[in-house]
Amino acid sequence: MNIVLHFAWGDWLHLFTHFLSLSLLAVGGAITTAPDMHRFLVDQQGWLSDDQFNASIAIAQAAPGPNVLFVALMGWNVGLNAGGLWHALLGVLVSMLGIILPSSALTYFASRWGHQNRELRAVRAFKQGMAPIVIALLIATGWLLASAHGDPARDWPLWLTTVVSALLVWRTRLHLLWLLGAGALLGWYGLV
Amino acid sequence: MHSSPDEPPRSKPQSLSDLFVSFTVLALQGFGGVLAVAQRELVERKRWMTNEEFVEEWAVAQIMPGPNIINLCIMIGGRHFGRRGALAALAGMLLAPLLILLLIALLYAHYASHPGVVGALRGMGAVAAGLIVATGLKLFPALKKNAMGMATCVTFGGLCFVAVAILRWPLAYVLLGLGAVACTVVYRKLPA
Numbered sequence: 001m002n003i004v005l006h007f008a009w010g011d012w013l014h015l016f017t018h019f020l021s022l023s024l025l026a027v028g029g030a031i032t033t034a035p036d037m038h039r040f041l042v043d044q045q046g047w048l049s050d051d052q053f054n055a056s057i058a059i060a061q062a063a064p065g066p067n068v069l070f071v072a073l074m075g076w077n078v079g080l081n082a083g084g085l086w087h088a089l090l091g092v093l094v095s096m097l098g099i100i101l102p103s104s105a106l107t108y109f110a111s112r113w114g115h116q117n118r119e120l121r122a123v124r125a126f127k128q129g130m131a132p133i134v135i136a137l138l139i140a141t142g143w144l145l146a147s148a149h150g151d152p153a154r155d156w157p158l159w160l161t162t163v164v165s166a167l168l169v170w171r172t173r174l175h176l177l178w179l180l181g182a183g184a185l186l187g188w189y190g191l192v
Numbered sequence: 193m194h195s196s197p198d199e200p201p202r203s204k205p206q207s208l209s210d211l212f213v214s215f216t217v218l219a220l221q222g223f224g225g226v227l228a229v230a231q232r233e234l235v236e237r238k239r240w241m242t243n244e245e246f247v248e249e250w251a252v253a254q255i256m257p258g259p260n261i262i263n264l265c266i267m268i269g270g271r272h273f274g275r276r277g278a279l280a281a282l283a284g285m286l287l288a289p290l291l292i293l294l295l296i297a298l299l300y301a302h303y304a305s306h307p308g309v310v311g312a313l314r315g316m317g318a319v320a321a322g323l324i325v326a327t328g329l330k331l332f333p334a335l336k337k338n339a340m341g342m343a344t345c346v347t348f349g350g351l352c353f354v355a356v357a358i359l360r361w362p363l364a365y366v367l368l369g370l371g372a373v374a375c376t377v378v379y380r381k382l383p384a
Contacts, residue, residue, distance in 0.1 A: 023258060025257060027257050027367065028367060032362075059297055063223070064289055065285070065292070066222070072294075099258075102258075103256065103259075104278075106257065107253070108275070111256075111266075114252060121382050127252070128339050128340065130254070130255060132344075132374065134247065135328050135331050135332060135334075137352055137356060139357075140357035141225075142322065142326075143321075165319040165321075166322035169228065179323070182315075184312040184315050187314045187318075190307070
């Protein structure tokens with residue numbers, strides 16, 4: 001299904017303010033606001049098809065770089081639907097500025113304040129209190145990614161790949177790209 | 193576990209272009225998440241920060257709204273070169289990956305269903321899950337100096353893991369709820 005849109009300046013502004021408003025809500029990453037993006041872009045405005053929405057997230061996760069770039073792809077696809085390459089580039093600009101600007105500005109000033117006041121008891125308590133939680137969060141994130149492999153009894157080669165790469169990264173200084181390349185090769189030949 | 197006694201001397205980014213290039217190199221290695229690469233590059237290779245500092249910065253980057261890895265690069269860039277540093281780091285993190293992503297998006301339609309490509313992505317996903325778990329394990333020794341003591345740290349970490357990975361509670365609630373309790377515990381243990 002191809003969507004053909006006729007975008008006016010007001011629509012670009014609307015797209016911009018939507019991402020702008022989600023930026024400060026995205027505690028834990030932009031991906032946590034994906035359901036709201038879907039509601040707005042697909043259900044409410046009809047600016048993206050379901051396929052385009054899902055592909056935007058899937059491609060951005062497979063590509064190198066921060067996962068937030070899935071937002072750029074959404075803007076890109078909205079722009080393509082609105083009339084071609086230049087629109088698509090405008091879509092990238094509008095959506096990325098919207099999602100990045102407010103949270104980045106807040107982080108910049110908050111971290112500067114935190115650094116200037118790093119001897120404050122509250123600042124030290126915050127950093128030390130959050131430390132075990134964010135470390136556990138990493139392990140939980142890896143666990144969640146691995147559970148997407150499916151049943152350990154049937155899909156054990158995938159689980160084994162995860163365990164072996166975790167051990168290698170933990171205990172050795174092997175370059176990460178070798179490991180990712182090995183994973184890609186194993187997958188390409190259907191071994192995992 | 194990992195802290196060797198003969199740590200080479202600390203380093204820091206030399207210039208805006210050093211920041212830009214470093215974060216570009218870092219981002220381009222990050223398939224399926226940039227965090228594992230960030231710890232490897234910033235702590236182990238470039239030595240811009242220690243594991244303890246990385247955890248502290250990461251806690252702030254994680255709790256602020258917005259993509260955590262973007263927050264981290266803004267904080268590091270800002271720490272060394274102010275607003276221009278934050279922009280240089282941000283541009284490094286986003287520009288090259290964005291161009292590559294748009295290229296992939298253009299090619300995606302042709303190769304999305306190729307069994308080799310599907311398999312390769314699955315294999316890389318399995319490796320990426322392992323990289324994230326390993327990063328958590330490597331940061332774990334940073335808790336040794338924590339005012340809470342190791343046992344309390346492990347308790348909070350365990351609760352966080354169960355809430356996120358097993359019960360699948362929303363990340364924001366876990367971070368804010370469990371985080372508030374942990375920070376209060378530390379606050380009461382720290383000297384005024």
